[in-house]
Amino acid sequence: MSTSDRRQRLLEKRPRVQLYSLVVLNSYILAPVGKYICLPVLNCYACPIGTVACPVGSITAFVMVPYFPFYVIGMLGIAGLAVGRAFCGWACPFGYVQDLLHRIPGRKFGLPRALDATKYVLLVVLVVGLPLLLGNPYDFTGTERVVFEAGGTWDYCALVCPVGTLQAGVPGLIANADFREKASWRTASKLAILAIVLALAVLSHRSFCRVLCPLGALMAIASIVKLPRLRTDQGACTRCLRCRRTCPTSSRLVPENAGEGEATSECVLCLECVRVCPEAGALSASLGGKSLVTSGGKTSE
Ligand code: SF4
Numbered sequence: 001m002s003t004s005d006r007r008q009r010l011l012e013k014r015p016r017v018q019l020y021s022l023v024v025l026n027s028y029i030l031a032p033v034g035k036y037i038c039l040p041v042l043n044c045y046a047c048p049i050g051t052v053a054c055p056v057g058s059i060t061a062f063v064m065v066p067y068f069p070f071y072v073i074g075m076l077g078i079a080g081l082a083v084g085r086a087f088c089g090w091a092c093p094f095g096y097v098q099d100l101l102h103r104i105p106g107r108k109f110g111l112p113r114a115l116d117a118t119k120y121v122l123l124v125v126l127v128v129g130l131p132l133l134l135g136n137p138y139d140f141t142g143t144e145r146v147v148f149e150a151g152g153t154w155d156y157c158a159l160v161c162p163v164g165t166l167q168a169g170v171p172g173l174i175a176n177a178d179f180r181e182k183a184s185w186r187t188a189s190k191l192a193i194l195a196i197v198l199a200l201a202v203l204s205h206r207s208f209c210r211v212l213c214p215l216g217a218l219m220a221i222a223s224i225v226k227l228p229r230l231r232t233d234q235g236a237c238t239r240c241l242r243c244r245r246t247c248p249t250s251s252r253l254v255p256e257n258a259g260e261g262e263a264t265s266e267c268v269l270c271l272e273c274v275r276v277c278p279e280a281g282a283l284s285a286s287l288g289g290k291s292l293v294t295s296g297g298k299t300s301e
C-alpha cells in the first residue's frame with residue numbers, strides 16, 4: 001500500500017483517534033503529571049479522571065490573580081501555528097461527543113454564520129473580562145469555587161461550561177449528597193445549558209464548537225498563521241460541493257480561483273472534505289508546503 005493510500009485510510013480512522021484521545025485524556029493514572037500540561041482541548045480539569053489542564057479554566061485562574069497566562073497562551077500559539085485547529089477536529093473529547101451525537105438520525109439544520117461570533121463575546125466577557133474585573137474573591141483552597149455554591153465566581157467555567165457540568169458536575173451530583181444539598185440556581189442553569197448544548201449537537205453539527213466554545217475562539221485566533229493548508233486544484237474540482245455539505249463546522253469554502261480562501265477560521269482540520277471529495281487530486285492538505293493527503297476519489301460521504 002502506498003503512503004498516499006495509508007494516509008487516506010487514516011482519514012477513515014479519525015473517529016478511532018478521537019476515541020483514543022478521550023480515553024487517554026480521562027485515564028486518571030496520568031492525572032498527577034498531566035494536570036500540569038495544558039492542551040488545546042476542552043476536557044474538565046475539575047474532573048478527577050481528567051488528565052490535562054483546560055486552557056479556558058487556566059486562563060481564567062491566571063487572570064483572576066491577576067497574572068498574564070504566558071504558559072497557556074504560548075502553548076496555544078505553538079499548537080495553532082503547528083497544526084491549526086486540528087486538536088479540535090482530532091483530539092478534543094467534547095468534539096468527539098458532539099460528532100457521536102450528530103450521528104443520531106433525524107432532521108438536521110445549519111446555524112447562521114453570524115452566531116459564530118458569540119464565542120468571542122464569551123471569551124472576552126467571561127474568560128477574561130469579568131474574572132479580571134472581579135478577581136478571585138477567595139483563596140485557591142479548592143473549596144470555594146465549586147459551582148454548586150450559592151456564591152462563587154463569575155466566569156465561563158462557573159456559569160456556562162457544559163463540559164465541566166458533564167464531566168464533574170453531573171457525577172458529583174450523583175455521587176455526593178453534599179453537592180445536591182448545596183445545589184443553587186447556578187447548578188440548575190448549568191444543567192439546562194448542558195441539555196441545550198447536547199440537544200443542539202444532535203440537530204446541528206459541532207454547534208457548540210462554532211457558537212459557544214471560547215477555546216475554539218482562542219484557537220481560531222492562534223491559527224490565523226498556521227502551517228497546515230487545504231488546497232483545491234482548480235483543474236480537477238468539479239464544484240460538486242460534496243466537501244461543503246460534509247464539513248462539520250460549515251467552514252469549507254470552495255474557491256473559484258487559485259489563492260482564494262479554502263475555509264473559514266472555524267475549520268477544525270478534520271479533513272472530512274478531503275476524505276469525501278469524489279475527484280482524485282481535487283482537494284489536498286499540506287503541512288508547511290509538504291503534501292499530507294490528497295483526495296483519492298472516494299464516493300462514500
Ligand atoms: S473545511 Fe474540511 S478540514 Fe476544515 S472543518 Fe470543514 S471538512 Fe474539516
Ligand code: SF4
Pocket residue numbers: 232236237238239240241242243244254276277278279282283295
Ligand atoms: S468535493 Fe472535491 S470536487 Fe467537489 S467541490 Fe469539493 S473539492 Fe471540488
